[in-house]
Amino acid sequence: MQKLYLQISEGIPGLPLAVNRENNIIIRPIKEILPVENKNKALTAYLIDPDFIIKNSEHIISHKLAPGSILLWNPDGDQCSTLRAAGKIPDNLIYQEIHSLADEKQFLRIIRNLYRTLFLENELSRKEESLRIKNKENKELLEVGIALSAERDNDKLLDLILRRIRGITVSDAGSLYLINTDAKTEQKSLLFKIAQNDSNPADFSEFSMPLNKKSIGGYVALTGEVLNIKDAYLIPGNREYSFNKSYDEKTGYRTKSMLTVPMKDHKDTIIGAIQLINRKKNTAARISSKETARKMVLPFNKENESLVLSLASQAAVSLENNMLYQEIENLFEGFVRASVTAIESRDPTTSGHSNRVALYTVGLAEAVNLNNSGIYRNVNFSEEEIKEIRYASLLHDFGKVGVREHVLVKAKKLYPYQLEQIKMRFAYIQKAVELSVMRERFNFLLSEGKEAYSAKIGYFENRVKKRLAEIDNYLTSIITANEPSVMAEASSNLIEKIRLGVWVDQQGTESPLLTDDECMKLRMKKGSLDDGERLEIESHVTHSYQFLRTIPWTKEMKKIPVIAYGHHEKLNGAGYPRSLVEEEIPIQTRMMTIADIYDALTAMDRPYKKAVAKDRALDILKYEVEDNHIDPELLKVFIEAKVFKKTSDS
Incomplete structure (x- = not known):
């Protein structure tokens, strides 16, 4: 808080140096400056001897006076200039120079007016500080919202939710619960999903607990009430809930203040609860005993409640969106699987081919990410790109549904x-x-x-x-x-x-x-195919592309049709259906081509040919390199990383 300095040029006859109470103004001599607690909320003014302030100005100015204090002093103008030049008087402090006073009442009136100035300054300062804190909170809320909306991994999202809320409230520990419904019995339970503790970090495994009002988390999850507990060890015995001391007893930790709020989605349905433990005076503090808890732990206030409730609702919506996103992904995964099943049901002789090609292609992409040499050393596929490669590989032969079945399954030269x-x-x-x-x-x-x-x-x-x-x-x-x-x-x-x-x-x-x-x-x-039949079989590539391009892919998956379209192309332009050359074939497609050829050679389920041994298949792939059909660098990675040894079990 700012202090008001009053400079007096002339003495004030009759001004008592003892305590003077008039109009809630208290005038104290300088000897009473340490310490002063202005408990009666009256204006306190200190009459300071000029020589004393010159000798002790640093101590007086830096000392934390009671709120609303005024320092009165009467050095001459030169003394004031000397002090200000020497940095003894901070520029942001208010002071008033008085040259003459008629009487004590006039003096008190001046002080009162100055106090109003001081009060307005202090009120403005308080408002500015409050606004700064609110802006900081709003910024943090915005940052949390952006972070929550960007995270797609559920486990990471839950960890992020709890970590951000703990950070904003300076909580030492916390946990997050979700209501879980058994798919078969429809029985509900409380799933203890995640726990964090700065003072006592330890490995955590989620577990399930009964959903009832006996536990603090269960009570909040069932009732939707906010529980703000100053001391977990002082919960009245008539409450439905109680504090479980087992963790504290086992680890030596001391739980004190607790804030538990419900997580509600956009339909106001409770999906879980967030529990914060031990609000601290500062982030660096560690709670290791009852004594450190007494010194460092603060109770959660109403602002904390409001803030955490807001964040909990935001987190619940983000979690629900994530679950919806996951459901959509699962739905799409099911669609892809059903598509693969449809392909293989028309051509049982190639059963498992699409899955194996996806396995090999993804394995090769991951090996390229780890590769530190060759022309692809700087290529790094993101998680989304790996997923794109996998789906393109699974669906690369979908166009076979457009090929007549008797041609598709033709195993010999004659039907x-x-x-x-x-x-x-x-x-x-x-x-x-x-x-x-x-x-x-x-x-x-x-x-x-x-x-x-x-x-x-x-x-x-x-x-x-x-x-x-x-x-x-x-x-x-x-x-x-x-x-x-x-x-x-x-x-x-x-x-x-x-x-x-x-x-x-x-x-x-x-x-x-x-x-x-x-x-x-x-x-x-x-x-086994004549020219007409071969063209019909080869048309499956175009059918696949035509089918895949009709799907409204997301931005992360938009290359799937193009990747699948080129899996029968050759680097020298001898492939089909478009006779593309090396520069026109994406690296994802080149990887799939190697995987497709390798699986076709080694597959045990082709009635029209015997399976080739792995070593022989790799030799054939090397011949393909010599003929400039496939990428030599990618084949090198395929062999050196032993991608060909991958199985569905691995």
């Missing part, structure tokens, strides 16, 4: 029904051969007689066996050629030879042993 037709055709041909030879035998018997026929039986039987064996060999060659493995030139020529063969039905109509379409499919060099 099952086509091979079955050939088998039935050849079985018919065999029966026709047997019937034809049987007719020959019957006609020979009729024309040549029994004796000649008996001599020719062996000839007829050998002829049948030879023809049937030839047909069996043809069918075996067809079945072998139907496999999607690399076809040898000799095998291809044999299929062409079979195509040129004919058979005659009962009506005498000649037909080829194989149709042109069957022959074309069987003579494919490798794989």
Whole structure:
């Protein structure tokens, strides 16, 4: 508080140096300056001897006088200037110079007017200080609000809520409770989620406790009342709640002042409670005993209650928003999982492929983050970017829902029904051969007689066996050629030879042993798809992109369609569907390409090919690098970080 200095040039006859009480003004001699407590709230003025103030000015000016004090002194002008120049009189202190006084009443009136000036100055100062404190609180509230709205991790959010509220109220310790409802029984309990203690930091594990009025937290969570307790050890016995001393007894801590407030959401529903313990005189204080608690702990005041209630409601809304955000994430995760299930239900032979590709791609992205060498040493994927990569990987094959199922699951060169037709055709041909030879035998018997026929039986039987064996060999060659493995030139020529063969039905109509379409499919060099089917399968990439781009992705996920779109592109432009070159392919897509190829090579569930050993698969990927199909630096990280060893269990 400011002090008012009154400079008197002339003496004041009759002014008593003893205590003078008039109009609530007390005049004291300087010898009574230490100490003075102005308990009667009267104006206290001190008459100061000039020589004394010159000798002791620093002590007097710096001494903490009673609120509303006035110092009267009467040095000459030179003395005043000397003191001010020497810094003895602070510039912000008010003083008044009086040259003459008619009588004591006039003197008292002047003092009273000066006191009003002092009072207004002090009131202004008090208002300014109050405004400064409020502005500081508002700034802190704003900062807390921004911080709470930005945090998406629930555990981090709860920790942040309690830490910020403790910081603003200078609380030594605190805890946060949430009301938990069992999904099956709908039984409610109080979940002790988090605890913090500056004086006695220790590891904490959340636990559940009954939701009733016996505990302080339970009482507040059920009633919505604010409990402001000056001393937890002095709670009256007639209260429904009580203080649990077990923590103090176990650790030696001393709980004293407590403030427990409900957390209410925007619907005014109580979702939990915040409990603050031991408001301190300063942040650095540590409460280690009953004595330190007595010295350093303050009770929580009404302003604390109001502030914490406001913050608790803000925290409750933030927590509810976070839970809603988490529910939306869970909903989206469920949608992605359902989409993957839909893909794999149409193509059971690739079951698990999308999940494994996501696992490998995310693993590679995390390995890139840890990599300190090569061209990608400065690349660092954020948590949101990792999530974006994962979803793009899970959904990269979703476009397969737009591919005809029989093409999608085609495991051999011929469709099952086509091979079955050939088998039935050849079985018919065999029966026709047997019937034809049987007719020959019957006609020979009729024309040549029994004796000649008996001599020719062996000839007829050998002829049948030879023809049937030839047909069996043809069918075996067809079945072998139907496999999607690399076809040898000799095998291809044999299929062409079979195509040129004919058979005659009962009506005498000649037909080829194989149709042109069957022959074309069987003579494919490798794989199970012809050109048209391959284009249809390849169209799944475009279908995936068209589907994914219709989803209104958030800013953090907006690259998902583009990342998935390029997973069959090659660095040299030989990929599909857009023949992109290296500079046009995002790094996220390049990582997915490596993961996709590796899983396709090592998958155990592909009926059209055998799984390749891991070492062999890595060798094939190295050949892909030599052909400038995949990124060499990313493959190096993939191998060195042993990303390929990742499994769903890891």
